[in-house]
Amino acid sequence: MASSATSTPFISSIAAAAAAKSMVTPLCKTLTLPNSFSGTRKSIQSRVPRSISLTRGSHSAKSFVVKASSELPLVGNVAPDFEAEAVFDQEFIKVKLSEYIGKKYVVLFFYPLDFTFVCPTEITAFSDRHEEFEEMNTEVLGVSVDSVFSHLAWVQTDRKSGGLGDLKYPLISDVTKSISKSYGVLIPDQLSKNQTVLFILVVVLWILKLMQCITTRMSNAHSLLNMEWESDCLVHSFSGPMDPEVNTIPAGVALRGLFIIDKEGVIQHSTINNLAIGRSVDETKRTLQALQYVQENPDEVCPAGWKPGEKSMKPDPKLSKDYFAAL
Structure with a gap:
């Protein structure tokens, strides 16, 4: 009996030690990215993908995270080249990025879809001020x-009807999604197996509810309202990428990425906004002006909010004091 009494704590201590050892095992070794994400399984420790949280309002219980492509062109690298069809002056043309190398700077911006809401405000804003960029x-x-x-x-389509009217620059078609993917702004399909099963269950339950209403001939207003509400929930929860600025799964469209590419074909600036946040033409122009200034004056740098005519600074511990002394 004594032997049994003393062995129990000993066994318990061994179990506790084993549990403690398992708890200190790095979590990153047990978590891997899904095959559909990058084609191969890789430890989260070796590569952390960008995540963009898209959360519905506080009144809604729905929230989700979408992951854009993990490979993002780094600033300072050569911009991925492409050739694609585009619309310009109401005609179909071909646009090849490399044709601008050695000739012009390029402001390349991505937007989710045509005939949406935030998108036309950005597109027409750039068109209205296209001469400034020229x-x-x-x-x-x-x-x-x-x-x-x-x-x-x-x-x-007329602007007053949500259209664009005549534009002063090309709109490129990326139907293969290869351009959006190469610039790291494409939102891939995030519908998991669990979500697929849930979707099927919801559809089955909704059909059963509909059949019940038909067989029992429930024609009162309350039943019809319930059916309408359930149908509305189903459509809004699983309607896919048709409305990327409000949908829960905006798969297959591009985030609002913007890249400034210099005449050597090098990406000098990039920014990516979430779907519901429009971009500023003023800030794009200001950044471009700063880029051109430092390329023309390689021994100077532009401080925060710099605009043409304002004082720049020297990237030197002693020489920069002139700038700070003038503040």
Whole structure:
């Protein structure tokens, strides 16, 4: 009996030690990215993908995270080249990025879809001020995953009806999504197996509810309202990428990425906004002006909020004191 009494604590201590050892095992060794994400399983410790949280309002219980492509062109690297169809001056043309090398700067911006809401405000804003970019020897290029036929229809739609009207720069069609993917702004399909099963269950339950209403001939207003509400929930929860600025699963469209590429074909600036946040033409122009200034004056740098005519600084511990002393 004594032997039994003393062995129990000993066994318990061994179990506790084993449990403690398992708890200190690095979590990153047990978690891997899904095959569908990057084609191979890799430890989260070796590569952490960018994540963009898209959360519905506080009144809704739905929230989700989408992961854009993990390979993002780093600033200072050569911009991925591409050749694609585009719409310009209501005609179909070919646009090849490398044709601008040695000639012009390029502002390349991506937007989710044609005939949406935030997108036309950005596209027309760049068009209305296109001459300012021309004066800076810069071409503006817009890109989405829509076809050239969709682009053309949108251009031919009046602005007061949500269209674009005539644009002063090309809208590129990225129907293969290869351009968006190469620039790291494409939102891939995030529908998991669990979500697929849940979707099927919801559809089955909704059909059963509909059949019950039909067989029991429930025609009162309350039942009809319930059916309408359930149908509305189903559509809004699983309607796919048709409305990327409000949907829960905006797969297959591009985030609002913007890249400034210099005349050597090198990415000098990049920014990526979430789907519901529009971009500023003023800030894009200011950044371009700063880029051109430091390229013309390689021994100087531009401080925060710098604009042409304002004081720059020397990237030197002693010489920079002149700038700080003038503040």
